[in-house]
Amino acid sequence: MLLNQIFKPSTLVRSIAVLVLAGFFEGASAGEGKPEREEIVSRVRADIEYFASDELEGRGIETKGIELAAERILAEYEKFGLKPGMPEGKYRQSFPVTIGDVAVADSTKVELTQPDGTTVSLKLADQYQPIRRGANGEAKGGMAFIGYGISSDEESYDDYAGIDVTGKVVVLIRREPQSRDGGAFGGKSTSPNAYIDRKLELIRKSKAAAVLFVNNIESPADPGADELADPSSFGNEGEAVPFVHVKRSVVDSILKTTPLKVGDELLGSLAAVSEYIDLNLKPVSQELPGWNAAVSTVFKANTISTDNLIGVVEGEGPLADETIVIGGHYDHLGFGGYGSRTQNRTGEVHNGADDNASGTAAVVELARRIASGPKPKRRMVFICFSGEERGLIGSNYYVKNPAFPIENTVAMLNFDMIGNLRNNRVEVNGVGTATEFEAIVQKADEVTPVDITIVPGAFAGSDHLPFYQKNIPVMFCFTGMTDIYHTPDDDSSTLNIEGAVTVIDYSEQLLRGIDALETRPTFAEGGRAGRRPAVARTPFLGIQPNITASGDDGIVIRGVRPDSPASMAGLQTGDVVTTINDEDVKGYQTLVEKLTDSKAGDVLKLKVKRGAELLDVDVTLGEARR
Numbered sequence: 259m260l261l262n263q264i265f266k267p268s269t270l271v272r273s274i275a276v277l278v279l280a281g282f283f284e285g286a287s288a289g290e291g292k293p294e295r296e297e298i299v300s301r302v303r304a305d306i307e308y309f310a311s312d313e314l315e316g317r318g319i320e321t322k323g324i325e326l327a328a329e330r331i332l333a334e335y336e337k338f339g340l341k342p343g344m345p346e347g348k349y350r351q352s353f354p355v356t357i358g359d360v361a362v363a364d365s366t367k368v369e370l371t372q373p374d375g376t377t378v379s380l381k382l383a384d385q386y387q388p389i390r391r392g393a394n395g396e397a398k399g400g401m402a403f404i405g406y407g408i409s410s411d412e413e414s415y416d417d418y419a420g421i422d423v424t425g426k427v428v429v430l431i432r433r434e435p436q437s438r439d440g441g442a443f444g445g446k447s448t449s450p451n452a453y454i455d456r457k458l459e460l461i462r463k464s465k466a467a468a469v470l471f472v473n474n475i476e477s478p479a480d481p482g483a484d485e486l487a488d489p490s491s492f493g494n495e496g497e498a499v500p501f502v503h504v505k506r507s508v509v510d511s512i513l514k515t516t517p518l519k520v521g522d523e524l525l526g527s528l529a530a531v532s533e534y535i536d537l538n539l540k541p542v543s544q545e546l547p548g549w550n551a552a553v554s555t556v557f558k559a560n561t562i563s564t565d566n567l568i569g570v571v572e573g574e575g576p577l578a579d580e581t582i583v584i585g586g587h588y589d590h591l592g593f594g595g596y597g598s599r600t601q602n603r604t605g606e607v608h609n610g611a612d613d614n615a616s617g618t619a620a621v622v623e624l625a626r627r628i629a630s631g632p633k634p635k636r637r638m639v640f641i642c643f644s645g646e647e648r649g650l651i652g653s654n655y656y657v658k659n660p661a662f663p664i665e666n667t668v669a670m671l672n673f674d675m676i677g678n679l680r681n682n683r684v685e686v687n688g689v690g691t692a693t694e695f696e697a698i699v700q701k702a703d704e705v706t707p708v709d710i711t712i713v714p715g716a717f718a719g720s721d722h723l724p725f726y727q728k729n730i731p732v733m734f735c736f737t738g739m740t741d742i743y744h745t746p747d748d749d750s751s752t753l754n755i756e757g758a759v760t761v762i763d764y765s766e767q768l769l770r771g772i773d774a775l776e777t778r779p780t781f782a783e784g785g786r787a788g789r790r791p792a793v794a795r796t797p798f799l800g801i802q803p804n805i806t807a808s809g810d811d812g813i814v815i816r817g818v819r820p821d822s823p824a825s826m827a828g829l830q831t832g833d834v835v836t837t838i839n840d841e842d843v844k845g846y847q848t849l850v851e852k853l854t855d856s857k858a859g860d861v862l863k864l865k866v867k868r869g870a871e872l873l874d875v876d877v878t879l880g881e882a883r884r
Contacts (some may be wrong), residue, residue: 282312295759302619302762303755305330306677309588309615316608317615317642318592319564320357327588327618328567331642334622335569338629343568343661345735350565353655360390363556368470368502370401370504372515375550381555383486385505388555389471391492392501392702397468399512401549402426403518405531405541406434409450409460412822417541427551429509430457431528432474433534440462450727455654468500468553472509475532476526490555492649506526516549518542534719554867564644566652567799568661571628573636573773580636581662582772585653586617586673587646591744597647599744611753613743615835616677621737622761627766631811633856634773637662643721646674653721657728664728668778671769672722672734675743679757683709683844684738684764688722690714692731693771694778699733702767708760711844731779735765797858797879800824812836812843827877853879 293301308314308330315323332349342349368380380386405417407430415435432453450456461469474485484506487590509528511758517524518531520542525531531542537607572578574621590610599607609615625640645651657664669692689695689712695711702708717723722732737757742748772779800822801815812834818824836843838852839862852862858881866873881883 310611316592324654342568356559356560361558369552371550376737387486401546427468569640569641574633583670585641586640588618611750612677618671648810657724670725674720676761677753687713687734688716688732698771706764820836836866
């Protein structure tokens with residue numbers, strides 16, 4: 259996940275929206291016959307403790323425990339009168355998930371034929387790796403270079419313009435232009451153009467035969483490295499066309515022999531191509547004359563069936579055909595192994611109390627509340643997703659096979675890890691994905707006893723992401739990472755249950771605020787303001803934060819770029835930045851704000867934990883990278 263910029267709509271727009279919503283929020287917080295808070299806390303506690311009990315075997319998709327979790331969720335759906343979301347009166351949406359290692363058959367191959375007729379066979383796991391997210395199959399054809407494989411009206415950028423790649427094996431760069439140092443098309447957050455799903459969708463439409471996928475220049479933490487992805491890195495649901503990840507050296511050898519021509523300029527390396535696109539924001543897509551490729555990808559894997567659990571509260575009135583999805587995943591890691599941060603403890607139950615018994619309990623509790631009234635204007639669809647820990651498989655499956663039309667799905671509210679409320683502060687992600695959301699977020703904050711941190715971007719690691727990729731506004735409540743994330747120690751006894759209920763209370767206000775809108779929320783790509791001139795970009799620091807390990811206690815440094823300001827100041831991998839300019843770090847957003855407010859030449863004064871030491875480190879920021 260990349261760092262995001264605070265989104266601040268105009269005061270006038272926000273004031274108008276707040277006035278429109280004010281009456282609704284005041285009424286929504288009242289009501290008779292509602293359970294007392296003690297009762298609510300008790301039933302949420304009971305949900306979380308059950309979902310995170312040893313009896314449920316860590317809710318791994320291959321365990322009996324996940325079925326016990328499903329039975330409890332569905333019992334609550336039925337008790338509170340939620341309608342089944344699937345045909346024939348079913349709550350379950352079944353889909354397959356690959357388990358175990360994906361085996362690559364010996365018949366997998368990549369052969370490149372050069373213009374002089376020489377054929378070179380690439381070495382598996384050394385020069386290339388087949389990617390399961392592609393498709394089993396064979397492809398042969400001429401070759402073409404299609405840059406980042408992006409077609410974006412918003413950015414007036416189209417790698418497919420003026421080139422027909424039907425039947426060709428295409429070379430495709432990872433991520434997007436200007437993605438160095440957290441930028442994207444001159445902005446400060448990764449856009450949906452960079453996502454594999456979006457690239458594969460365009461590949462299908464282009465009728466290309468196969469893909470040679472290559473890391474962009476700034477992909478790894480160490481720019482000198484060029485690691486190939488594991489076959490399952492992008493998920494296991496095979497689709498599109500044969501898809502292989504190749505080393506940069508392979509693409510450099512192609513471009514050295516056949517440079518791309520841009521006017522009188524020859525681009526004879528991936529670095530030269532990337533530099534040209536970054537500076538000019540113009541595609542350089544073109545055929546590679548004389549080159550041919552033969553690609554064969556063959557995978558073998560075991561699959562099991564698991565279920566999304568879908569319950570519905572119908573809306574009432576003229577907006578009843580519009581849908582709001584409320585979701586969270588109920589699966590976890592079972593007995594460890596896949597996904598565990600403690601590989602030496604495989605075999606122990608990974609109970610997943612915070613991740614994501616807490617979020618599952620939130621979906622169930624909100625289903626109870628919405629079903630109990632008042633009647634919403636829009637259809638509310640409650641989904642407990644499975645397969646999230648295997649790569650958002652359940653939520654991806656749903657958006658491709660929706661119970662209700664995606665084009666009439668107006669918002670998605672996701673819950674993943676809300677069990678560790680600290681300092682009464684909850685992080686609300688995705689606020690910039692709809693122009694109306696900030697007013698709703700702020701008003702909900704006024705009527706509930708919680709402090710919020712607004713993050714405009716759509717955090718990329720949970721089940722709201724497939725909805726965002728379909729241009730559906732999303733929000734995601736989150737109370738931060740802990741050291742016991744994805745370990746057997748994530749037990750219910752470690753959670754702040756009353757804090758989780760506070761987050762649910764706040765989220766109910768968000769949900770009812772979205773439902774109160776007279777027209778559907780207006781989608782925006784994470785509050786990005788479109789293309790910016792280079793001078794508006796953030797200054798260069800040169801660290802890669804470990805987002806999953808960072809939180810209120812500091813930013814964990816995953817990597818330091820050579821010859822960067824961070825490197826010259828002596829920062830090291832594993833350091834924990836605890837304060838910036840005497841301000842305590844409150845998650846990665848603190849760094850975002852400090853960089854956004856700074857310019858090249860400014861000095862950031864950091865306090866850094868290095869083992870048992872606490873160090874003072876001054877970093878002089880460099881010029882924004884081009």
